[in-house]
Amino acid sequence: MSKGDNTAKVEYGNRRSRAYTKIAESDPSKVYVQRPMALRLLGDCEGKSVIDIGCGGGILTRQIRAARAVGYDVSPSQIGVALREEKKNPNGIDYLVADPSTIKAVLGERGLPQQFDKALSVLVLTALESREQFAAMFRSTAAILREGGVFVSITVSPFFKRFGKTAYNRVWGKPSGEKGTIGVLDNNGNLKFSVACLHVSQLDYENAARAGGFTETHWTELKIEPEGVRILGKRFWKGYVEDCPYIAFIARK
Numbered sequence: 001m002s003k004g005d006n007t008a009k010v011e012y013g014n015r016r017s018r019a020y021t022k023i024a025e026s027d028p029s030k031v032y033v034q035r036p037m038a039l040r041l042l043g044d045c046e047g048k049s050v051i052d053i054g055c056g057g058g059i060l061t062r063q064i065r066a067a068r069a070v071g072y073d074v075s076p077s078q079i080g081v082a083l084r085e086e087k088k089n090p091n092g093i094d095y096l097v098a099d100p101s102t103i104k105a106v107l108g109e110r111g112l113p114q115q116f117d118k119a120l121s122v123l124v125l126t127a128l129e130s131r132e133q134f135a136a137m138f139r140s141t142a143a144i145l146r147e148g149g150v151f152v153s154i155t156v157s158p159f160f161k162r163f164g165k166t167a168y169n170r171v172w173g174k175p176s177g178e179k180g181t182i183g184v185l186d187n188n189g190n191l192k193f194s195v196a197c198l199h200v201s202q203l204d205y206e207n208a209a210r211a212g213g214f215t216e217t218h219w220t221e222l223k224i225e226p227e228g229v230r231i232l233g234k235r236f237w238k239g240y241v242e243d244c245p246y247i248a249f250i251a252r253k
Contacts, residue, residue, distance in 0.1 A: 025059065027169065027184075028168065028169065028228060028232055028236070029168060029169075029245070029246065030122075031225075031228065032224055032225040032227065032228025032231075032232075033222050033223070033224055033225070033228070033240075033246065034122050034123065034154045034222070034246060035059070035060050035063065035122065036225050037154065037222045037223065037248060038060060038120060038122050038152060038154050038248075039060075039063055039064070041152045041220060041248050041250065042064070042118055042120055042152050043118075045064055045065055045066035045067075045117075045118065046065065046066070046067070047067050048066050048067060048068075048117040048118055049066060049067060049068040049069075049070075049113055049115075049116040049117050049118070050064050050066040050068070050069050050070070050116060050117065050118045050119070050120060051069075051070045051071070051072065051116045051118075051119050051120070051144060052064065052069070052070070052071040052072075052119075052120050052121070053072065053100075053119060053120065053121040053124055053137075053141065054072075054073055054074075054121050054122070054123075054124035054127070055071030055072060055073050055078075055079075055082060055095065056073055056075070056078045056081075056082070057078050057081035057082050057085065058071050058081070058082030058085060058086070058093065058095060060120070060122060061082070061093055061095075062085070062089075062091055062093065064120070066118075068092075068113065068116075069091070069092070069093045069094075070093065070094045070095075070096065070107075070112060070116070071093060071094075071095045071096070072095070072096040072097070072098040072103055072106070073095075073096075073097065073098075074097070074098070074099045075097075076097050079095050079096065079097045082095040083095050094110065094112055096110065096112075100133070100136050100137050100139075100140035100141070101136065101140065103140060103144060104140070104143060104144060107144070114144060115144055115145060115146045115149075116144055116145055116146065116149060117145075117146060117149055117150075118145075118149060118150050118151075118152070119141050119144070119145055119149070119150070119151040119152070120151075120152050120153070121137075121141075121151075121152075121153045121154070121155075122153075122154040123154060123155065123156070123246075124137070124153070124155075125137060125153055125155045125198070125200075125205075125249075126155055126156040126197045126198045126199075126200070127195070127196075127197070127198070128198050129196075129198070130178075130198070131178060131198070131200065131204070134198060134200060134204070134208055135208045135211065135212065137208075137212075138151075138208045138209050138211070138212025138213070138214065138251070139211075139212040139213060140212075141212070142212045142213030142214055142253055143213070145253045146253070147253060148252065148253060149252070149253045150250060150251070150252045150253070151209075151214065151250070151251045151252075151253075152248060152250050153248065153249045153250070153251075154222070154246055154247075154248055155205075155246065155247060155248075155249055156182075156197060156245060156246060156247075157244055157245055157246055157247035158200060158201050158202045158204075158205065158247075159202070159247065160172070160243060160244070160245050161243050162243060162245075163175060163180065166185070166189075167239070167245070168236070168237075168240060168245065169184065169185045169186075169187075170182055170183065170184060170185065170245065171183030171185065171191065171194075172245065173194075173197075175197075175199035177199075178198060178199055178200070179196055179197065179198060179199060180196075180197045180198075180199045181194050181195065181196060181197060182194065182195055182197045202219075205217070205249050209249075209251040213253060214251035214252060214253050215252060215253065216251065216252040217249065217250065217251045217252075218250055219247055219248065219249055219250075220247070220248040220250060221241070221244060221247060221248075222244055222246055222247060222248060223241065224237055224240060224241065
């Protein structure tokens with residue numbers, strides 16, 4: 001990869017991460033579905049090492065209770081946010097600027113463990129730019145997991161049926177080829193920004209995981225935290241569980 005290509009890649013990551021930051025703290029799906037389900041599926045991390053892939057500003061990483069937690073992201077600005085928070089409220093977390101092609105080397109340069117018990121990602125796989133990057137993410141993650149290690153990914157569901165419609169503060173654009181768009185709305189229904197979304201099938205996930213070095217895969221449906229229903233009401237969440245935009249894809253090495 002040329003220096004120019006890498007600069008463009010980093011700036012893309014910065015733009016995407018800045019957009020993510022605008023909604024990360026308060027978005028209902030993140031607060032009441034994605035993050036709590038990610039932690040639940042990650043399971044007991046006591047005495048374990050965990051790496052949070054595409055950690056952004058570290059909101060979820062800080063909630064992981066593990067013997068060793070590491071977060072990495074392609075965006076230097078987002079890692080800067082995470083590092084400032086770590087400085088204010090130390091949790092013993094290492095945050096690294098890296099991507100799937102560099103993470104193993106960066107871990108080595110920092111003198112950190114190069115293999116983990118568990119890996120986690122939330123809305124990262126469909127944020128990748130191509131199917132090649134998608135496949136590379138599974139290879140990279142398998143390479144930094146110990147035998148028997150698990151990769152828990154919360155991702156856009158390949159089973160979701162309402163593309164082309166508006167639901168849950170999102171405009172779900174119809175995929176064209178391997179790409180689609182997701183528009184993020186404010187509480188008044190106004191479009192705040194849109195992001196590209198890689199469109200991949202159930203078989204794409206399963207094949208990429210196995211080709212990348214994982215031996216077992218399965219899907220788990222997500223649930224809404226009761227607090228989310230209480231605060232936002234059943235009307236907001238109508239149809240969410242029956243046709244959920246998100247799902248957990250779990251792969252074991």
